[in-house]
Amino acid sequence: MRDRFRELGDQAPAPPRTELGPEAYRDWTDEAMRWVAGTGVPALGFPVQMGGTGDYGAAVTGFEMLGHGDLSLTVKAGVHWGLFGGAVANLGTGRHHHLGAAIIDATLPGCFAMTETGHGSDVQSLETTATFAPDTDELVIHSPTPSARKDYIGGAARSARMAAVFAQLVVAGESEGVHCVLVPIRDEQGNPMPGVTISDCGGKGGLSGVDNGRILFDRVRVPRTNLLGRYGDIDDQGRYHSPIESRGRRFFTMLGTLVRGRISVAGSAGSATRSALEIATKYAEQRTQFQAPGSDTEITLLDYRTHQRALLPRIATAYALMFAQNDLVSRMHDVQVQTADGEVSEADQRAVETMAAGIKAYATAFANDTIQTCREACGGAGYLTANRLVTLRADTDVFATFEGDNTVLLQLVAKSLVTSLQRSFGAMDTLDVVRFGSRMVAEAVVEQTSIRGLVQRFKDVWSDRLPYTERAEQLHLFADRETHLLEGLARRLRRATAPGADAFAVANAAQDHLVEAAKAHVERNVLEAFVAGIEACQDADTRILLERVCDLYALSVLERHRAWYLEHDRLTPERSKALIGAVNDLCAELRPHARTLVEGFGIPNRWLGTEMMGVEAI
């Protein structure tokens, strides 16, 4: 699929590398959206009954590849096809499928009106109301307060004609919780519909080609059937009913169907990161500065240890995350196909959601950190717009926030891991739970790793002078930390249920612990995906190189957490210090392969282009 997109990329409109004003950039993005529509790629992401092909994994990979080109286009495409189209496909019913064609060819530009000025992370507390009016068989969409205003909505400021509006559904005076309703916000001429007030969010830190806007609704009426009613509908008699009784479960099921958005964000954060790494590595391979003592030859940047340290562990992590992304996309694809067929297991669904949240948070934080490092590694040249790094950095910045704030997501991940443990043993007393929980986690970890056949001794193919290059030892250290953090967490959170406990205080005190546990979970899964990816690799030379790249990912993570390993008696001070040296040595060993590795990302040259590689004439 990536190769197909690489070919498409060669015909794509050239990304706007010069500084456009926001309006011209939005024009370019609209134009490029039409090009994307013409490629036939968007149909991959929709079910057959909407005119698509149901190739969900391929669709997500498409967003990933677009991320090498231009991130405003990627986000705009993600909003229209992924979020707006995804809401119709996943939350709508048969009566909405006729919209498929106009969504797929983008003649009905849409937006996804979830976030409000007052509530972003806490979607359940949205204030916009959708009140059923039985007299006219309509829904009345209303923003009752200033903070109910829809905010930061991509596509709202200029292009969108239809909005998927998330609102508290009120039927017969009863609030049924958050549901999604299709609301036309502009007519064919682009004028706001009556009762709809739209404004522009104005300048942003990046993504200037995306027209983020605000929407206020003043008792806007739409037909009842505009409710996307798959998980909660109003029948012809005006009665609300839902296949899911629990309001909480209903809400999370609805949100869960939108998981593709997070996976797409992680994917395009990955492409942006890899673009930056290729640019900075190629620069570091040819740029020289300072002569060696007693020599006339200037040192190449990438021969400096600090430069190797800056780039090589990040190249390794980029590979690791790519394998994890492949794995996640493949699991998501299976779950979405099974959902369409009505035979998905809730556990699989939940596992994909948890991993999507974790990988999204991890990959976007890594993107911001890495692109910034690449910018600094290219010095003044890195600060020029022509060389793309500052734009990549500015555009991906908000990836840490949209599709779920990273800190909030990591807490969701940890809570979900702890909850799925706790659910298994209902009525045991606290101490039992702790003991059992601990064993459970340990077993779950061992089980997952053994399913993939990974807990075995790997042969160290390059050398045996470096410590910690036994894969089994790495996996054990990763899993051990995760297990211990989750055990401790289960114990701490259990206290919240004690009589008289202040549940918020208990959870709040554990917040940093939650975040660490979630990251440890992601890191272990990423390592396993890397190992599984190597297992699947057919080419012997490639495998040998990947093994060493995997070592560098593993060791750089262990190095970062060595305080924890020391505090928990998993490492002696001597072995901990040796880790630092091992990372240095691995960087030096991989340095000659740096170009191979960044070219291995397979980024279309046309999209990568910068002016930085040579010294250009004035």
Place this chain on the structure above:
Amino acid sequence: MRDRFRELGDQAPAPPRTELGPEAYRDWTDEAMRWVAGTGVPALGFPVQMGGTGDYGAAVTGFEMLGHGDLSLTVKAGVHWGLFGGAVANLGTGRHHHLGAAIIDATLPGCFAMTETGHGSDVQSLETTATFAPDTDELVIHSPTPSARKDYIGGAARSARMAAVFAQLVVAGESEGVHCVLVPIRDEQGNPMPGVTISDCGGKGGLSGVDNGRILFDRVRVPRTNLLGRYGDIDDQGRYHSPIESRGRRFFTMLGTLVRGRISVAGSAGSATRSALEIATKYAEQRTQFQAPGSDTEITLLDYRTHQRALLPRIATAYALMFAQNDLVSRMHDVQVQTADGEVSEADQRAVETMAAGIKAYATAFANDTIQTCREACGGAGYLTANRLVTLRADTDVFATFEGDNTVLLQLVAKSLVTSLQRSFGAMDTLDVVRFGSRMVAEAVVEQTSIRGLVQRFKDVWSDRLPYTERAEQLHLFADRETHLLEGLARRLRRATAPGADAFAVANAAQDHLVEAAKAHVERNVLEAFVAGIEACQDADTRILLERVCDLYALSVLERHRAWYLEHDRLTPERSKALIGAVNDLCAELRPHARTLVEGFGIPNRWLGTEMMGVEAI
């Protein structure tokens, strides 16, 4: 002085908060430069013989305060008055002083043409030549290769009429090393002078109001007397002479006089950081999200532990760096006054240079990290240009690069510390040196701390339940780490002098060690400056609060380095774990004081203004 600038700030032109295109932003900056010139502030930075008042410390503080307003203006002012004007003042002689008036009132806009496309960090390898032509008594300025092009030069693209050009001085066929020459680059109408080719660097990641450009010289002739000849001049007979024999020492002495630039960058990085912290903290104090379990009340962001963790240690570090900046500015002022009087000690000068390099690298890295954290802490609102965080972030990004790449600077700091040790004991054999070196460092540390009266037991004024709040213990832990890192470094670098040693390989292998040692040196000095600042504080309540803020700075640094303390047996695993809890507890204790602390930065409200504080109407 800061209060004076606060009053001036109230009359300053309103910073451009809307998105200006680059040309309009440059217009605004030029206009604002005229306003700055009219305030009389620039005269503070110049010696009396140039029409100034010689208040060097006050001038640097002016740049710091400007940093609260607009960073393009700050940088543009820094380039013209600080770098260009500073070169004339510090490298020029009596024959250049008549330029003072036109520099101070900015009617002769200047630029500082040091960096070239091929060489930035390695200034000694610049390729531009200034060749003495005895027949016409002129200097011929020439760019012999494409990589000799002056690059990223602030002011060059549009406004500068005169450039301080750094070039290899060639007299009678002999190269005398890098010197600085005044070269007119534009005439009164703004057209490039003959032989001067100027182009625009184009879009940058930030600082859009600064017109960075490139300059190529094609055998441009200027009078011999345009050489800024204080440290190396050509006499009327066409002979080169210098008061400093060693070419290396001459070069570093020249660069050393330009130390104010680095201190100013650190200062304005500090103001940008404090602006971001005040914006994010005030937002976090009123923004709510999610209800507590079993409650209708939503939690204020700053009550979440992860949010406290994100902001409070950084507020503490911002205070710490402000005390360090005060100390550094005051020492720089004394040294510059003594230099003008011709009675400065080289040791004092070198100490200020070393600390300036260290603080610049540390404060600018802290700025980037902290402003980004503030952006993320404000979610989507943080991404809007109207709320300033993204602009602060984009503008300060390159502070990590200009006035010395941070990684290069930190290595200079460490090398200078090791060198000044090694210089003291000349011919001892290696083992002696190591032993003596180690004792030397330890003594130097003790001496410096005891000079300031800090190695004493402080009373813990708030509570005694927290570990590590004994100031003496904190100081000991900081100094101990620095000492140990420097000792190890001296030992490693000594190997480079062994017969047959590969000097580059030895130094390169120690690069990460150098960087860590330099940061440890900065961190210890910053802690001492904080403690000295508290000592000097007259108000009892303020002292009590500052003591706790100082604890948070100290403990958050110790927490970050706890792997090192564990590896080197300075902490037990239990005490190390307790550190994490102590930081959490301190954050909670300081949370009620967060507003007081950010308002204590004393940022003029007019400059801070954002739209984010309330929910504004459409």
